[in-house]
Amino acid sequence: MQLSSPRYFPRFNFKLRSLKGWLIPIILLLLWQYSSGKSASHAYAFVPLQQVWEAFISLLNNGELGYNTWGSLKKALLGLVLGSLAGISLGALLAYSKLLNAFISPLFNAIRQVPLLGLTPLIALWFGNGETAKIFIIALASFYPLVINTYQGLSQHESKYQELAAIYQFSTWREFRQIRLPQAIPYILTGLNLAVPFTWITTTASELLFNAGAGLGNLMMKAEVNAEMDILLVCAITVTALGVLMTTFIRMLSRALLKWRPENKLS
Numbered sequence: 001m002q003l004s005s006p007r008y009f010p011r012f013n014f015k016l017r018s019l020k021g022w023l024i025p026i027i028l029l030l031l032w033q034y035s036s037g038k039s040a041s042h043a044y045a046f047v048p049l050q051q052v053w054e055a056f057i058s059l060l061n062n063g064e065l066g067y068n069t070w071g072s073l074k075k076a077l078l079g080l081v082l083g084s085l086a087g088i089s090l091g092a093l094l095a096y097s098k099l100l101n102a103f104i105s106p107l108f109n110a111i112r113q114v115p116l117l118g119l120t121p122l123i124a125l126w127f128g129n130g131e132t133a134k135i136f137i138i139a140l141a142s143f144y145p146l147v148i149n150t151y152q153g154l155s156q157h158e159s160k161y162q163e164l165a166a167i168y169q170f171s172t173w174r175e176f177r178q179i180r181l182p183q184a185i186p187y188i189l190t191g192l193n194l195a196v197p198f199t200w201i202t203t204t205a206s207e208l209l210f211n212a213g214a215g216l217g218n219l220m221m222k223a224e225v226n227a228e229m230d231i232l233l234v235c236a237i238t239v240t241a242l243g244v245l246m247t248t249f250i251r252m253l254s255r256a257l258l259k260w261r262p263e264n265k266l267s
Contacts, residue, residue: 029049032046032049033046033048033049036048036049045229047229047230047233051230052230052233052234052237054230055228055230055231055233055234056234059231059234064219065219065234065238067214068214068215068216068218068219068235069216069238069242070214071213071214071215071216071218072203072204072207072214072215072216072217072239072242073242075131075134075135075138075203075206075207075215076138076199076200076203076242076246078135078138079134079135079136079137079138079139079141079142079199079202079203080138080139080142080195080196080199080246082135082139083138083139083140083141083142083143083146083195083199084142084143084146084191084192084195086139086143086146087142087143087144087145087146087147087150087191088146088147088150088188090104090108090143090147090150091146091147091148091149091150091151091153091154092150092151092154094147094151095150095151095154095155096154108147112144116137116140116141116202117137117202117205117209119137119140120137120206120209123136123137124210129210130210130213131213133206133210134203134206134207134210134213134215137202137205137206138199138202138203138206140202141195141198141199141201141202142192142195142198142199144198145191145194145195145198146188146191146192146195148191149187149188149190149191149194150184150187150188150191152187153183153184153185153186153187153188154180154181154183154184156183185257185258186254186258189250189253189254189257189258192250193247193250193251193254196243196246196247196250197243197247199246200239200242200243200246203215203217203239204216204217204220204239205217207220207221208220208221216235216238216239217235219231219235220232220235220236223235
């Protein structure tokens with residue numbers, strides 16, 4: 001068996017690309033650790049990595065990290081699901097009804113220009129400072145991209161398929177199920193992929209603004225008050241990890257649903 005056989009090259013190239021992806025994070029970690037040892041002020045701003053690890057273990061052992069992580073994850077998932085379902089529904093209605101599109105699109109395009117956190121005082125007035133207000137803000141974050149992407153996916157169908165549906169006298173439901181929906185799924189999945197980072201931004205921000213109940217944002221607020229930079233970093237890393245996991249899940253779902261596409265066979 002020859003090691004230089006061409007069939008081994010793709011596997012080697014894949015490993016090489018994976019290693020390149022870790023190069024910059026490793027360099028940044030080394031620079032961070034170097035900066036933490038320069039002086040006391042640097043050690044406060046750039047907490048030594050071993051201190052961050054000790055804080056992680058401590059929060060894990062006393063159950064505080066798990067309790068607050070579950071609080072944030074529960075709100076993020078619920079807000080993402082509710083906002084996505086509402087966004088897909090409205091996007092489909094706008095794509096199928098020119099009358100609704102004429103009435104709702106101007107209002108929708110006007111409201112989505114307002115920053116979500118700018119609506120916080122109004123939402124607090126409507127829902128108070130509890131979990132309902134937080135979930136509503138998170139749902140709005142995923143609502144906007146799903147409306148836009150669903151509308152684009154259902155509107156931009158090829159005319160040849162529409163002609164084919166007319167020849168075979170497809171009903172509206174059959175045309176939607178067999179023609180429009182398969183073409184819209186990549187757009188909808190892209191909308192979900194875009195919604196995940198907005199979901200976590202608003203989850204953490206809503207917990208910081210409405211400082212009540214379990215959540216990583218609340219834990220970060222307490223750490224800021226007590227000047228515990230290591231706990232702040234643990235919370236930030238946890239939020240990042242959760243966002244990456246959710247994005248990875250959506251990508252896996254995309255590959256499963258879109259495996260019929262040629263570009264997905266290559267990935």
